[in-house]
Amino acid sequence: MTSTHEDAAVPGGPALTQERKLVTEIPGPRSVELQARKSAAVAAGVSQTLPVYITAAGGGILRDVDGNQLIDFGAGIAVVNVGNSAPEVVSRVQDQVARFTHTCFMVTPYEGYIEVAEAINRLTPGDHAKKTALFNSGAEAVENAVKIARHATGRDAVVVFDHAYHGRTNLTMAMTAKNMPYKDGFGPFAGEIYRAPMSYPLRDNDAAGTKLSGADAAKRAISMIEKQVGAKNLAAIVIEPIQGEGGFIVPAPGFLPTLVEWAKENGVVFVADEVQTGFARTGQLFACEDENIVPDLMTVAKGIAGGLPLAAVTGRAEIMDAVHGGGLGGTYGGNPVACAAALGVIATIEKEDLIGKAAHIGELMTERLTTMKGKFPVIGDLRGRGAMIAIEITKPGTIEPDAATTAAVAKAAHAAGLLVLVTGTYGNVLRFLPPLVISDDLLNEGLDILDEAFAAIVE
Numbered sequence: 137m138t139s140t141h142e143d144a145a146v147p148g149g150p151a152l153t154q155e156r157k158l159v160t161e162i163p164g165p166r167s168v169e170l171q172a173r174k175s176a177a178v179a180a181g182v183s184q185t186l187p188v189y190i191t192a193a194g195g196g197i198l199r200d201v202d203g204n205q206l207i208d209f210g211a212g213i214a215v216v217n218v219g220n221s222a223p224e225v226v227s228r229v230q231d232q233v234a235r236f237t238h239t240c241f242m243v244t245p246y247e248g249y250i251e252v253a254e255a256i257n258r259l260t261p262g263d264h265a266k267k268t269a270l271f272n273s274g275a276e277a278v279e280n281a282v283k284i285a286r287h288a289t290g291r292d293a294v295v296v297f298d299h300a301y302h303g304r305t306n307l308t309m310a311m312t313a314k315n316m317p318y319k320d321g322f323g324p325f326a327g328e329i330y331r332a333p334m335s336y337p338l339r340d341n342d343a344a345g346t347k348l349s350g351a352d353a354a355k356r357a358i359s360m361i362e363k364q365v366g367a368k369n370l371a372a373i374v375i376e377p378i379q380g381e382g383g384f385i386v387p388a389p390g391f392l393p394t395l396v397e398w399a400k401e402n403g404v405v406f407v408a409d410e411v412q413t414g415f416a417r418t419g420q421l422f423a424c425e426d427e428n429i430v431p432d433l434m435t436v437a438k439g440i441a442g443g444l445p446l447a448a449v450t451g452r453a454e455i456m457d458a459v460h461g462g463g464l465g466g467t468y469g470g471n472p473v474a475c476a477a478a479l480g481v482i483a484t485i486e487k488e489d490l491i492g493k494a495a496h497i498g499e500l501m502t503e504r505l506t507t508m509k510g511k512f513p514v515i516g517d518l519r520g521r522g523a524m525i526a527i528e529i530t531k532p533g534t535i536e537p538d539a540a541t542t543a544a545v546a547k548a549a550h551a552a553g554l555l556v557l558v559t560g561t562y563g564n565v566l567r568f569l570p571p572l573v574i575s576d577d578l579l580n581e582g583l584d585i586l587d588e589a590f591a592a593i594v595e
């Protein structure tokens with residue numbers, strides 16, 4: 137299907153075929169050797185999900201130093217939506233890197249930065265006038281969205297949600313919900329961050345077992361905000377339209393629109409953190425589109441540049457322009473090579489209809505995982521959108537998290553050559569984020585591996 141990716145190869149090495157291949161145990165001996173060097177040379181705080189060392193990657197395949205080829209259901213954490221070696225990204229990066237690698241956009245600018253800003257302004261929801269600023273990482277984009285919202289409103293407070301993940305810098309650690317591993321021992325954290333209750337359909341039952349509607353979940357959050365923060369003190373609400381690290385939590389329909397409406401009535405800047413959901417991942421270019429909401433500001437990163445470090449804050453021109461000249465920026469923000477990659481990503485999404493492809497992946501996975509959910513009662517919930525799908529593992533018939541089974545299934549999948557990621561506040565969510573250019577054959581083979589792993593572990 138994705139023949140353009142089948143020839144991605146290491147210079148001088150064999151072609152990267154789109155097939156799973158196990159020639160050693162996972163990890164193999166050369167990976168084990170490298171991991172020992174890693175342990176001796178790299179800080180212990182930087183740890184690995186699966187320590188196989190990669191030499192080539194593309195389409196839906198990761199090849200390691202031992203010659204194993206793994207199926208990739210992680211995409212470098214929702215980054216390589218276009219694949220790890222998309223031809224249009226590779227060629228544009230090669231061209232740019234040979235012309236110049238850096239000048240600093242704040243010193244002597246270049247056109248690529250403007251082209252990326254124009255593209256994002258055009259592609260993000262809403263037909264109002266927009267402006268964009270570029271940065272290096274998701275956390276940096278979120279920090280800058282908060283800076284801009286505070287400056288534009290003259291207010292301090294920021295509301296975030298239970299299960300939120302916004303990054304690892306000091307301000308974004310304060311905004312992130314989960315203690316381990318993100319925050320433990322790293323305080324004190326930035327002030328004026330307030331946490332509101334999220335809409336989490338699996339866990340939002342009232343005493344009678346009735347699900348809380350999206351609108352009612354929003355009212356619960358708004359009531360907390362009004363009582364504990366005060367609307368007139370609030371600069372911004374920052375929320376992921378589908379929570380990523382929190383466990384792919386999809387809020388009940390109506391939750392986001394109700395919050396947007398309330399923010400508008402109260403002069404609060406509504407910031408959608410689309411760092412993980414953006415750039416075709418959910419079967420739309422941005423997840424906000426599914427709820428027809430138009431955020432005031434949006435943060436994007438991960439999927440934007442095929443793995444080169446790039447991030448952006450985009451939004452209403454009058455809010456973005458509230459900040460004085462020199463108030464935003466950074467040495468590397470909007471690096472020319474990263475901008476070339478982003479333009480390659482955007483061209484690839486359009487040329488290969490990756491929005492349609494994400495929707496197709498969502499349908500295929502949902503159908504197969506629905507069958508598995510019927511077979512294995514430990515699968516307590518199946519949720520997500522497009523190529524951002526997860527299953528939450530619980531003790532059968534309850535909502536009690538089962539992190540041990542989750543870890544065991546992930547381990548079995550890894551051993552069989554399928555990279556899956558575990559996430560969620562309770563460590564009991566298996567999330568699937570394949571590159572959007574993966575073939576149906578690899579998707580189905582990956583799902584077969586999962587099915588067998590569940591059968592072996594829970595039956």
Ligand SMILES: *Cc1c(COP(=O)(O)O)cnc(C)c1O
Nearest residue numbers: 273274275301302303380411412
């Ligand atoms: C990954 C992520 C971030 C942080 O991005 P980095 O590039 O790792 O700093 C912020 N918000 C969301 C929703 C994310 O998924």
